[in-house]
Every structure is written in structure tokens, then in C-alpha cells.
Amino acid sequence: MREIEVKYRVGDPAALVRALESRGTAFSAPVRQDDQAYAANGWSYGQSKTGAAFARLRTENGRHTFCVKRPLDNELACAEHETEVHDRGEMHAAILAMGFHPTMRIVKTRRTARLDRMLLCLDEVEGLGAFFEIETMTSGEQPATQVQQELDRFARSLGVGLERLTETYDSLIRAALPVGV
Structure with a gap:
């Protein structure tokens, strides 16, 4: 399966x-998600993510999930397990x-909704603000960029x-982060 998404910074979450x-x-x-992101040894920020494997360890409501993503077309279009x-x-x-080595810790409060085949996520990310994600899972051959345009x-x-x-x-x-951190 491929997870394809689009992401937005939201100025007015209530709207x-x-x-x-x-x-x-x-x-x-709302639920609190505590994510630790990981990258494969040898990868560092500034390099392309496309084709590289990334892992995530998430805790939400006492449950832990492990996820591996490999960006295929771009950072927001991934094979996911x-x-x-x-x-x-x-x-x-x-x-x-x-x-793998730990990269960033991402702590957010997430609210979700479903509409047709879309998962809608309204996130308040600590230190960053409000974001809106629209995700869909697909196994088809439709190009990711085309799906992202529809979303x-x-x-x-x-x-x-x-x-x-992006x-x-x-x-x-x-x-x-401040320079040098």
C-alpha cells in the first residue's frame, strides 16, 4: 500500500x-501522539528522502506502533508498513x-475525521503550530502527484x-531549531 498525503499550515483551525x-x-x-522519528544510518538532513527508509515509533493512549515508510515519488507519497x-x-x-538512528521527536495533538477515502487530520504540533493533513491509501498505479493534486x-x-x-x-x-542545534 502507498500512503499519499498533502499537508498545510492552518491559520484559523476553527474556520x-x-x-x-x-x-x-x-x-x-483530540489524542496526544508522541512520535520518535528515525533515519537509516548514513542518511542525514539535506539529503533526498526519496527511496530511503525511515521508521517511526508512536505512542498514543498507551498503545505503541512501529512504522516504516519509504518515500517513493516525494516525501509525502510513501510505501508504508x-x-x-x-x-x-x-x-x-x-x-x-x-x-537506524533517532532524528526528531514529534509531539502533537491530533483530531481525525473520515470523508470518503480520505483521512483528515487536524494537528497541533508542539513548537510548530496548527496543520491540516489529508491522507489516502492506495494500491493503484495512479501517479502520486496526480493523487496529491486531487487532494x-x-x-x-x-x-x-x-x-x-511539502x-x-x-x-x-x-x-x-536554532542554528547549530
């Missing part, structure tokens, strides 16, 4: 919620043993102020 509610979509209650794990500490050690058309149809971004949260957090 976004109202726009989606007017289409019959309601967001879930995810599973629940029992012990976060042991999984962290296993990820290191597999040849972007939907986002623009909501009529709220959105700034489209980076992942870890890259955004890294870019926001």
Missing part, C-alpha cells in the same frame, strides 16, 4: 473545523540494532486559509 462540519464531517476528540508493538523501549533498541483541490474547495507544505513534521521541526 477549518466549521468548513468541514458544513460538509457533514466531524473531528474526533505499520504494526502495533508491546514494549516501546525494546522496539527502540531493535530499531537501533536494525541500523489539494479538495483542500482548496474548503475556502479557508491554508499554506501548502515537508514532513520532522523536517519542519529540524528547520525550526
Whole structure:
């Protein structure tokens, strides 16, 4: 399966919620997600992510999930594999043993909604602000950029102020760090 998404910085989250509610979509209650991102040894920021493997260890409501993503067409179009794990500490050690190194910690409060084949995520990322993600899973041959254009058309149809971004949260957090950190 491929996860294809688009991401936006949101100036007015309440306006976004109202726009989606007017289409019959309601967001879930907020949940806190604590993510540790990892990159394969040898990869560092500034290099292309396309074709490289990245891992994530997430804790949400006491549940831990392990995910590996490999960007195919761009950072937001990935082959993805995810599973629940029992012990976060042991999984962290296993990820290191597999040849990955920790990159960024991403802590966010997420609210989700479903609309047709789209997962809509309204995120408040610590240190960065509010973001809106639209994700879809596909196994088809449709080019990722074409799917992203369709998702972007939907986002623009909501009529709220959105700034489209092409980076992942870890890259955004890294870019926001003071120089030399």
C-alpha cells in the first residue's frame, strides 16, 4: 500500500473545523501522539528522502506502533508498513540494532475525521503550530502527484486559509531549531 498525503499550515483551525462540519464531517476528540522519528544510518538532513527508509515509533493512549515508510515519488507519497508493538523501549533498541538512528521527536495533538477515502487530520504540533493533513491509501498505479493534486483541490474547495507544505513534521521541526542545534 502507498500512503499519499498533502499537508498545510492552518491559520484559523476553527474556520477549518466549521468548513468541514458544513460538509457533514466531524473531528474526533483530540489524542496526544508522541512520535520518535528515525533515519537509516548514513542518511542525514539535506539529503533526498526519496527511496530511503525511515521508521517511526508512536505512542498514543498507551498503545505503541512501529512504522516504516519509504518515500517513493516525494516525501509525502510513501510505501508504508505499520504494526502495533508491546514494549516501546525494546522496539527502540531493535530499531537501533536494525541500523537506524533517532532524528526528531514529534509531539502533537491530533483530531481525525473520515470523508470518503480520505483521512483528515487536524494537528497541533508542539513548537510548530496548527496543520491540516489529508491522507489516502492506495494500491493503484495512479501517479502520486496526480493523487496529491486531487487532494489539494479538495483542500482548496474548503475556502479557508491554508499554506501548502511539502515537508514532513520532522523536517519542519529540524528547520525550526536554532542554528547549530
